[in-house]
Amino acid sequence: KNEVEQSPQNLTAQEGEFITINCSYSVGISALHWLQQHPGGGIVSLFMLSSGKKKHGRLIATINIQEKHSSLHITASHPRDSAVYICAALIQGAQKLVFGQGTRLTINP
């Protein structure tokens, strides 16, 4: 079993829909990152959070430390949101990131 698991692996939705991507982890962490990767492109950090909730534009990230679970939400989704979204856990006491497998999101117009 992977230390960081994401679901779903693939998600296709229509423009305007509310999107949720889930991330569960089994290790102690000091922080959790949500990252975005476009095809052929580099990785962009969206959020780093260790508790509660963060919001940036149409993106919202939440984390529940007790349940070892985080979610990334996209409101009013747009085709330009199409990308792979990756959660990555920063292992407690180390600088080692453990990545989920990623969720490939496709938003159709």
Next chain:
Amino acid sequence: GAGVSQSPRYKVAKRGQDVALRCDPISGHVSLFWYQQALGQGPEFLTYFQNEAQLDKSGLPSDRFFAERPEGSVSTLKIQRTQQEDSAVYLCASSLVWTGMPGELFFGEGSRLTVL
């Protein structure tokens, strides 16, 4: 530039060749990470530097992989006697903060290595 710069962006090597991949982090960033991303997979940790010190190399898959950051800025990932299974995108990331303190990560565009 202002971001993390990696070179070359693309490298094709014949099996058995040695390759060197360069990462130029954001100026002043203390922490530097190398990750390996196979096609269709999430990145996997290779190694971590704090300034010039390599504090964790537990992810390096074999002794053919070697990384250095001699002056605490630019880093080089060297792969000796490349094998086909080394084909992947090699990602570099840097962060301002010290060990034990989580900080925002900035990623380079990656170096895509194809071993024939």
